[in-house]
Amino acid sequence: MMSKNSDFDVVKEIFSWISIIVVAAVIALVLNLFIIANSRVPSASMENTIMTGDRVVGFRLTYLFQEPKRGDVIIFKFPDDESLYYVKRIIGEPGDIVDIKDGKVYLNNSETPLEEDYIKEPMIPEADMHFEVPEGAFFCLGDNRNNSADSRRWVHPYVYKEKIIAKVIFRYFPGFKMIK
Template sequence: MKRKLEELEPFDLKKEIFSWIRIFIAAVVIAFLVNNFVIINANVPSGSMETTIMTKDRMLGNRLAYKTGDIKRGDIVIFKFPDDESQLFVKRVIGLPGDKVVIKEGKIYINDSEEPLEEDYLPEEWTVGNDTSNLPDGKNEYNVPEGSYFLMGDNRNISNDARYWNNTYVKKEKIIAKAMCVYFPFNHMHALESAEYN
């Protein structure tokens, strides 16, 4: 036992400090890469997605989701706001490339369907911006260009979404991540699921 103890290297303060510095630098680099290429950590400042995502919730998004998969109707996405790309928004995908989206009497109709989308995630009756009489310029029909998407908030009565933007549609390359979960505050913690429409 004595011989084994004698074989241990003497404590070297410089080497120990250098070892900790390397670990710290590696951790910072990994955190930077994960935050910029794998996940996005976002704070939600408004109530436009309530009650799916509440004001001041913190959430995570998957930056890799659309590298391997398609953006689907009903997905909740984080994207660069088309009227000011320095801002990030979170909304739900309603219209896909090539879709015709019609808003009529508080309902959404896709591609001349007689049945509206079933939107059980809306927190209350949709009364603002829900028809030609109260939409900008009386417009209630949107033809989504190829490579772009039509996005809306779940809380339609207060949401600043595609109905009101100067640049109505969001290009695919401006969609940064698929929203995955709310993680804070802890009593709001839940996964963010895509809506499934019949």
């Protein structure tokens, strides 16, 4: 038969474990809601930077301290269906003119195409495209241009800053890799 002191120790131990679990759950919830964004990339649109099935972490606070910029890989609410999150690279910034000609991207009427060492392969040329990025918005493309549903294809082609969830920082599965 157990003494009252032993019963009290068991209850105290159970309460201690429950407290630890509750605190850990609250910390995880706060991190996920306010600091990090965890996302699985379901398609090949960002290959070879991010592969199909990779899991990435974005930092939600980045754009509180700086503006999004060309080259950033972002997680955002898809402009044509905000219930979906997309991952793409910012190509055009507010006020930019983006022209796509002969499978190359040109910014602001430049005669030299944008240097993009991150794309999987050269774009297959298609009809010329012209975009004028509105203030507060961004033009985004996948790194796998020949297999990406991106700003070129959307009904609403621009991602507005308030719809950006996070800047992708690293891939954690499979294996760790910083995202540039």
